[in-house]
Amino acid sequence: MSGKLFNKVALIGIGLIGSSLARAFRRESPETEIIACARRAETLAAVRRLAIADATTRDPAQAAADADLVVIATPLSAYAELGERIAPVLKNHAILTDVGSVKQAVIRDLQPHVPSGVHFVPGHPVAGTEHSGPESGFAELFRDRWCILTPPPETAPEPVAAVGRMWESFGMHVVTMSADHHDKVLAMTSHLPHLIAYTIVGTATNLEESLKSEVIEFSASGFRDFTRIAASDPVMWRDIFLNNREAVLEIVQRFTEDLTALQRAIRWGEGDKLQELFTRTREIRRSIIEAKQA
């Protein structure tokens, strides 16, 4: 155990990421008091059954009052209202952080509410599964994954370091970058792949019945991997695309151009072009395996 990380932590949103955090705190910093917040009584009943928090509440202000660290872990569309509701109770020197998958929009929605004396450290643990809710979390989720912190320039270095130490103690590698850069990188590595998966599975569901049943039967030939990604939470992904609009549209434009070039190569029988691309892409897979991110 690495000692107590914080005295009192408020987890606002206690689904896959929030409950994984609660479990990681339980394991690495058992003396930290955890208060969990969600809208629905059944979510909080599950949290109590799982015994991953010391207290539960449906009131975000009650959760945040007196906390040393407040973590927002809800879908992005809830952030602005939550910021407004918790701002009056945040204590002096508290740290406000989050786990949202887009960072410029988080700063846009939260920063105007952050009182002076409160340290704002936006963050994104780049780790997840296609499952949601408090039952789906696990402490090992963060092991050997990256956590990206995007503090605004006015945030002091000490709270950024404190949030970084927390993620490191949960097994993550921590890096700091601008929110703008984060959003561009994630548009390519995460948002575009999800959009493609949603499109492919959507195309399959539009097929005529006879073809559709065979697609499911023979899904192991590639389709199955897309269905796993396309089973990700609809609300979370709606919010990601609406909140990272510019970066996603830019990368979709490039992707569309490359797809058209491939379409042309197939039409004109240009096998050398196809083979050259497929050889280059194989190298990317190798480097991901070498970086232990496979």
Ligand code: NAP
């Ligand atoms: P999730 O499993 O669906 O959990 C969301 C939690 O937020 C639930 O506990 C939900 O409970 C609660 N909630 C929703 N609206 C709320 C509100 N207005 N006030 C209080 N609680 C509210 O979602 P998740 O996968 O943990 O994702 C949470 C955040 O992490 C998102 O911003 C996402 O971008 C980010 N993230 C996700 C992943 C991933 O792979 N899943 C990875 C990295 C980052 P109730 O419905 O009962 O309110």
